[in-house]
Amino acid sequence: xxxxxxxxxxxxxxxxxxxxGYELAVQCAGQGFDLIIAADEAEIDQAGDKLLRMGVAVExxxxxxxxxxxxDKLYAALRGRPVDALLANAGRGLGRAxxxxxxxxxxxxxxxxxxxxxxxxxxxxxxxxxRGAGRILITGSIAGFMPGTFQAVYNGTxxxxxxxxxxxxxxxxxxGVTVTCLMPGATETEFFERADMLDTKVGTMKKDDPADVARxxxxxxxxxxxxxxxxxxxxxxVATATVVGGGVAAEMHRKQAEPGTAEPQKSDG
Ligand SMILES: NC(=O)c1ccc[n+]([C@@H]2O[C@H](COP(=O)([O-])OP(=O)(O)OC[C@H]3O[C@@H](n4cnc5c(N)ncnc54)[C@H](OP(=O)(O)O)[C@@H]3O)[C@@H](O)[C@H]2O)c1
Numbered sequence: 137x138x139x140x141x142x143x144x145x146x147x148x149x150x151x152x153x154x155x156x157g158y159e160l161a162v163q164c165a166g167q168g169f170d171l172i173i174a175a176d177e178a179e180i181d182q183a184g185d186k187l188l189r190m191g192v193a194v195e196x197x198x199x200x201x202x203x204x205x206x207x208d209k210l211y212a213a214l215r216g217r218p219v220d221a222l223l224a225n226a227g228r229g230l231g232r233a234x235x236x237x238x239x240x241x242x243x244x245x246x247x248x249x250x251x252x253x254x255x256x257x258x259x260x261x262x263x264x265x266x267r268g269a270g271r272i273l274i275t276g277s278i279a280g281f282m283p284g285t286f287q288a289v290y291n292g293t294x295x296x297x298x299x300x301x302x303x304x305x306x307x308x309x310x311x312g313v314t315v316t317c318l319m320p321g322a323t324e325t326e327f328f329e330r331a332d333m334l335d336t337k338v339g340t341m342k343k344d345d346p347a348d349v350a351r352x353x354x355x356x357x358x359x360x361x362x363x364x365x366x367x368x369x370x371x372x373x374v375a376t377a378t379v380v381g382g383g384v385a386a387e388m389h390r391k392q393a394e395p396g397t398a399e400p401q402k403s404d405g
Pocket of ligand 1: 150151152176202226229320325327
């Protein structure tokens with residue numbers, strides 16, 4: 137018996153086990169996209185189970201997207217099915233002073249945020265270009281506009297992604313493929329704990345809701361916008377960093393990300 141050709145649109149969401157990526161997958165499911173979701177750890181299955189309850193087809197895949205093999209595994213899971221939307225969101229942070237960081241951690245951040253992301257986007261964007269249709273959302277960051285004192289490598293990877301996103305968008309103009317860069321500011325996810333930044337101001341201050349950030353990104357992607365910064369407070373941060381220049385912005389970042397700058401926790405008593 138031949139395999140039925142799916143008529144539903146397909147979205148691929150990376151880093152969908154938690155945080156912004158999970159909420160991006162919720163947005164896609166809410167609009168009736170079938171989903172292929174991927175992350176590095178087994179929690180992706182629980183995310184898949186929750187998304188299934190939204191009434192769409194979901195395939196959850198454990199794949200280390202810092203590696204070529206992991207990205208190939210995700211691409212193979214498509215089994216040739218066209219991707220209507222690629223939401224390239226998987227990413228890792230890394231706090232503390234550059235010279236004190238572990239090289240393997242640094243490497244993992246670069247391999248996940250830059251190498252794996254670019255590799256996967258190239259494979260899927262090429263298919264989209266050949267088909268003359270597709271939407272790509274890249275989760276960059278407002279961090280890409282600021283030298284990341286005590287988050288130096290991470291901010292560098294996000295500067296790369298912001299720039300890369302704008303460039304391939306321009307290259308793909310007139311092909312039917314749109315590229316949108318979602319630039320969140322500090323958002324309430326597992327990101328800061330995983331980046332070992334719970335003793336910093338940014339790690340402990342009130343942050344944006346990942347569901348709101350994801351809605352902003354999803355809507356911008358569907359409109360085919362170039363980029364979107366979630367929230368006025370984040371737009372102001374970017375404007376300030378741009379006006380004051382790199383040296384001052386690097387000192388501003390220190391106040392947010394230097395270990396020992398955590399906000400005092402308010403007690404209930
Ligand atoms: N939170 C913020 O303040 C903030 C601000 C701006 C931009 N961002 C960006 O938003 C994106 C999502 O982060 P988040 O805040 O939602 O953090 P999160 O809750 O830690 O989610 C990160 C997701 O990426 C996945 N991931 C990380 N490394 C991976 C790898 N090598 N292979 C496969 N999956 C991998 C994680 O899955 P596993 O746990 O299975 O590895 C998880 O699903 C990231 O690109 C981040 O840089 C976050």
